[in-house]
Amino acid sequence: MRNITNADLAKLLDKDIFHKISEAADSLGLECYVVGGYVRDLFLERPSNDIDVVVVGSGIRVATELKNLFGKKAHLSVFRNFGTAQVKYRGVEVEFVGARKESYSHDSRKPHVEDGTLEDDQNRRDFTINALAVCLNKERFGELVDPFDGILDMEDGIIRTPLDPDITFSDDPLRMMRCVRFATQLNFIINDETFEALERNAHRIKIISGERIADELNKIMLTNAPSKGFVDLQRCGLLQLILPELSMLDLVETRNGKAHKNNFYHTLEVLDNVCKSQIASDDDGEMMLWLRWAALLHDIGKPRSKRWDNVAGWTFHNHNYVGAKMIPGIFRRMKLPMDMKMKYVQKMVDLHMRPIVISDDEVTDSAVRRLMNDAGDDIDDLMTLCEADITSKNQVRKQRFLDNFRSVREKLADLKERDYKRLLQPCIDGNEIMEIFHLTPCREVGALKQTLKDAVLDNKVENERESLMKLLMHKAKSMGLV
Known part of the structure; x- marks a missing residue:
């Protein structure tokens, strides 16, 4: 991890895409921030292509204005039901959303959403390391907002929720899988209080679809040492619920002094x-x-x-x-x-x-x-x-x-x-060709060998003696050898 000042952040964000977002937001008089994984990965020196922008106000308005600034080369997608928008420009994708606060019912991970402040939006983030925000408005360009000490947690290699982890995981149980996945990807340790909440809320994973769980498992599998993630899943009780066949292997029986391995x-x-x-x-x-x-x-x-x-x-x-x-x-x-x-x-x-x-x-x-x-x-x-x-x-x-x-x-x-x-070398070789036609090594022998080889490689004839002999005699006749 590297230490980055606000001035450093301003230099790292000194790109056309961020300046244009700044211009679009300022023209509408709205605060906007780049948030989440993109900011986290700047500090961790990891490549990141996902740019998420939070607007205190309408994210769709800023996205629309950004599209206007870029002109025909940019593509705008608006998802009004979710209050989000996406702009694609020269291979870069930017997701826009308005700052919001959320509340959940016990039987669903779909939140009730209201407009909110930046603080509200950071409060709803899953982990402190994903709650970082950097202002893009011209007057504060590059200013870091880190209310939960996510920088310190990155320095210490810790995964921790911003607010009460029981509420965080109960509201959206998929966050439990994400907790283990981030710890595995980043080789971080899950904070004790957060891990204990994983154990208490593991049963809530039952409301999450198989597709979402499989997606997180695949991300764990694609890390350099996925065993770390599966040990955490087993320790907190999630593995018994999502992949009991694997969890059952964690048992050693002894009989007559003989034990099998774990x-x-x-x-x-x-x-x-x-x-x-x-x-x-x-x-x-x-x-x-x-x-x-x-x-x-x-x-x-x-x-x-x-x-x-x-x-x-x-x-x-x-x-x-x-x-x-x-x-x-x-x-x-x-x-x-x-x-x-x-x-x-x-x-x-x-x-x-x-x-x-x-x-x-x-x-x-x-x-x-x-x-x-x-x-x-x-x-x-x-x-x-x-x-x-x-x-x-x-x-x-x-x-x-x-x-x-x-x-x-x-x-x-x-x-x-x-x-x-x-399989691929003709069963009739050059020596046999010379014997059949009473030839010594010469161009004609090479031509006949190549004819047979090409036929076999191109699958025009079976690599069998009878088929190849017919082809050989036909070619020899065309060359005046018979």
């Missing part, structure tokens, strides 16, 4: 390991999030498959199969996508034991080829998940597994290359 904390370690692998490989692919979901859910079948064996101790046979069968129900309940993303997670959960079984024995071509066939294009993701799943504290055992997995990866690479050649 599969909840094992799962979170696997999740963080996957994140580290993706960060190291600079992976920003579309399926990155869903591999993390696969890591989070890879062992959810263990509570249902757990058995005690007098000889072997605790067993979890077929937990991968049991877990895979649970995935569609979890995704449906949580309003996560039921398309190929769900099927991908289900496949990863189902197959996550296969490479381990292979690496325990001699790594044979046939076993690896069957794995490649079942995993398809997702084989590399599966191997990443399986390597992340090695969390043994026994370094010798852990290294043995990693060495075996390296053997599996080497075998995969070798088979991919060999199968590529087998």
